[in-house]
Amino acid sequence: MKHYLLFTVFASGMTTLAAELAAGRLIGNVFGTSNLVWASIIGLILIYLTFGYFLGGKWADENPTPQAMYRILAWGAFTVGLVPYAAGPVLKFAATGFEALEVGIMAGSFVAVLILFIAPITLLGTVSPFAIRLSVDATEKSGQISGRIYAISTLGSFIGTFLPTLVMIPTIGTKLTFFSFGIFLLTVALVGLARFASWREMFKLVWMPIALIAVAILSAGQSLKSSSGQVYETESAYNYIQVTQQGGYTLLKLNDGQGVHSIYHPDTLNYGGPWEQFSVGPFFYANRKLEDVKRMAIVGLAAGTAARQATAIYGGELAIDGFEIDDQIVKVGREYFGMNLPNLAVHIGDGRLNLERSPYKYDIIAVDAYRPPYIPPHMTTREFFEIAAARLVDDGVLTLNVGSTPGDRRLIDGLATTMATQFPTIYVMDIPGTLNSMIFATKQPTTRDDFIRNLVALYNDPNAHPLLVNAMSATYANLKDGYKTTSVFTDDLAPIEWIVNDMVVSFVLQGGLEFLQ
Numbered sequence: 141m142k143h144y145l146l147f148t149v150f151a152s153g154m155t156t157l158a159a160e161l162a163a164g165r166l167i168g169n170v171f172g173t174s175n176l177v178w179a180s181i182i183g184l185i186l187i188y189l190t191f192g193y194f195l196g197g198k199w200a201d202e203n204p205t206p207q208a209m210y211r212i213l214a215w216g217a218f219t220v221g222l223v224p225y226a227a228g229p230v231l232k233f234a235a236t237g238f239e240a241l242e243v244g245i246m247a248g249s250f251v252a253v254l255i256l257f258i259a260p261i262t263l264l265g266t267v268s269p270f271a272i273r274l275s276v277d278a279t280e281k282s283g284q285i286s287g288r289i290y291a292i293s294t295l296g297s298f299i300g301t302f303l304p305t306l307v308m309i310p311t312i313g314t315k316l317t318f319f320s321f322g323i324f325l326l327t328v329a330l331v332g333l334a335r336f337a338s339w340r341e342m343f344k345l346v347w348m349p350i351a352l353i354a355v356a357i358l359s360a361g362q363s364l365k366s367s368s369g370q371v372y373e374t375e376s377a378y379n380y381i382q383v384t385q386q387g388g389y390t391l392l393k394l395n396d397g398q399g400v401h402s403i404y405h406p407d408t409l410n411y412g413g414p415w416e417q418f419s420v421g422p423f424f425y426a427n428r429k430l431e432d433v434k435r436m437a438i439v440g441l442a443a444g445t446a447a448r449q450a451t452a453i454y455g456g457e458l459a460i461d462g463f464e465i466d467d468q469i470v471k472v473g474r475e476y477f478g479m480n481l482p483n484l485a486v487h488i489g490d491g492r493l494n495l496e497r498s499p500y501k502y503d504i505i506a507v508d509a510y511r512p513p514y515i516p517p518h519m520t521t522r523e524f525f526e527i528a529a530a531r532l533v534d535d536g537v538l539t540l541n542v543g544s545t546p547g548d549r550r551l552i553d554g555l556a557t558t559m560a561t562q563f564p565t566i567y568v569m570d571i572p573g574t575l576n577s578m579i580f581a582t583k584q585p586t587t588r589d590d591f592i593r594n595l596v597a598l599y600n601d602p603n604a605h606p607l608l609v610n611a612m613s614a615t616y617a618n619l620k621d622g623y624k625t626t627s628v629f630t631d632d633l634a635p636i637e638w639i640v641n642d643m644v645v646s647f648v649l650q651g652g653l654e655f656l657q
Contacts, residue, residue: 141206141336145271146292151328152213152267153296155321158304159220159264160185162321163257165314165380166227185261192265199266200273206336209270214329214345216263221322221352223256224315225359268293310377310468319356323349372476376468383476390476392443392469395514401469402443404477409607414541414571415446416611417578418506419453421537423594423612424567424586430604433503435459437531439491439519440509443473447484450504453608460484461498463491492519496527503533507540517636520555521629525562529583538563538581545575549624550639552577556623568620578615592616 163181199208272286300321308317326349334342371390372383382393389411392402403411410416418438422428433454438446441462451458460483464470467488473479487494491509505528509519518524528538538559544552556566556579563581567588570577595612598604629636 142275144332144335145206145275146289148210148213148328148332149268149271149289149293150296151325152216152264153293154300154303155217155220155296155325156185156189156261156264157297157300158308158321159223159257159260159318161301161304162309162314162317163223165309165375166224166256166318185257188258188261189265192262192267193269195262196266196269197273200270204273206274206332207341209267209274210329210332210337211341211345212263212266212270213332214326214348216260216267217322217325217329218348218352219260219263219322220325221319222355223260223322224318225355227256305377309375313375314380315359316356319352322352326352372472374468374472376466378466379469381466381468381472383472392472392477394469402445402473402477404443404445404448406478409449409452410610411445412572413445413574414508414576414578416449416607417541417569417571417615418446418504418508418539419450419608420612420615421504421539421580421582422535423598424537424565424580424582424588424591425535425584426586426590426593428594430454433458435461435500435502436504436506437461437463437495437498437500437502438506438508439463439495440507441473441486442469442508443477444479444481444484445477446506446508447481448478449607451481451483453605456481456483458483459500461500461502462486463494464488465490491516492524492527495531498531501531501533501536503536505532505536505538507538510540510542515551515636515640517629517634518631520558520636521631521634522558522561523631525559525581529562532583534583536583538583540579540581542577542579543575544577549577550626551636552579553624553626554629554639555579557626558629560625561628566623568623569615569618570620572614572618577620588616588619 160181163185164178167177167181196212199212268289271289272282275285275289276282304317304321308320312320330342330345330349333345369384369386370382371385372381374381379394384391384393388405388407390404391400393399394401400413403413403415405411418436422433430453434457436447436450436454436458438460441447441464444462447460447462450460460481462484464486465488470479470486470488491507495505507519507528509516525538532538540555540559542552542555552568556568559579559581560566563583564585565582565587567580567582568577569580591612595609595616598609598612
């Protein structure tokens with residue numbers, strides 16, 4: 141019996157952590173995956189485990205039998221398997237209800253986790269204290285036994301941390317991940333009932349796996365999110381990926397779907413967003429010609445909108461290195477966004493690491509990896525911008541796309557201040573009609589006058605692509621006078637989460653609901 145009890149504890153610990161990690165994807169599809177959302181998930185699950193430990197110890201003293209423990213475990217496993225199928229109406233209620241109250245992200249995700257996970261996680265939390273009560277047959281060994289049980293449970297949790305995110309969610313999806321762990325743990329519980337109680341007790345609960353299988357079959361083929369115009373969805377190790385079509389435009393959305401990460405239309409390249417602005421940076425240098433720009437790096441390639449625009453502007457001779465961490469997004473780009481450019485070399489992996497390892501120097505480095513509340517801190521620091529400067533030619537330019545909120549430019553100011561430690565001239569341009577700004581940093585001193593002279597020259601150049609002329613006109617018309625000097629972000633101290641969380645919370649409390657791109 142003791143060996144099977146240890147296996148039960150292992151399975152329970154694995155399922156608990158797997159449910160927590162899968163919860164991030166399930167909740168993130170609606171509310172995003174910022175650390176505000178993760179705080180709701182992790183905080184409430186810890187509270188539920190606390191309840192479970194307390195109740196497990198109490199129930200084990202009142203009824204110290206394997207039958208009692210495995211019945212509780214069966215209900216916990218059954219409710220784990222039901223979570224993704226109950227999530228649809230719960231998440232819709234939380235999203236719409238709290239959006240109306242203008243406290244969306246934190247409160248909505250909190251309530252969603254509160255409703256969906258209180259039963260399964262609390263019940264799973266009862267297993268370890270129950271197992272200790274059933275295993276202790278001599279008080280002088282109670283410490284050793286409890287230590288072994290908690291060690292086995294933690295080992296299961298370790299496996300449950302990696303298995304869903306690295307294997308199961310990318311291959312079978314979030315719903316079937318919950319279902320698989322629920323069925324597995326339910327099998328453990330039913331076998332435990334048959335072995336240590338009776339077959340009769342097991343057959344009383346055999347309806348549970350039948351019910352889960354029936355629900356899974358009836359729900360097969362249903363989209364995780366049924367957004368208007370949706371043509372494709374998938375899940376990767378990093379993102380929930382969604383492709384929609386609106387008015388002839390194909391849009392790439394990730395996770396909560398509040399941002400447009402790439403856009404495609406077969407008949408136009410001008411989208412009035414940040415993507416075309418990456419191509420204008422070299423023209424802050426005096427007397428710049430189109431043929432001077434020979435190589436470009438894009439950190440945060442997504443589905444290749446900026447790469448297609450730059451190719452149209454500079455021609456197929458422009459060599460582009462695109463760095464993208466999510467290979468599934470690259471596949472979507474090739475399938476739905478025309479990202480099949482012969483001059484584009486795609487590199488899968490972390491943008492900072494791959495940029496540092498690149499053997500090339502670039503005329504343009506475009507960083508499109510920021511969108512509050514999803515900002516990788518290691519790509520905001522002085523050390524990162526030092527790497528970027530080293531990978532630029534002598535007259536190269538670094539351009540960032542960054543979001544802000546009305547009246548709150550702390551993130552822009554902090555990034556500009558940090559970039560100024562490596563670059564002598566910084567320009568900030570706000571993109572009209574959006575919450576996005578572009579920050580241009582030139583490796584040599586430049587002036588606005590050089591930019592306007594280049595714009596006039598291109599306006600009269602029949603070989604200049606209209607997209608470039610229009611983008612440069614928008615850049616010049618929306619350049620800001622400067623930025624406020626603040627503290628420098630470093631690898632040791634970059635309080636990005638603190639700044640972004642405060643921006644997001646203040647924004648939603650004032651009635652804002654989304655960051656556009």
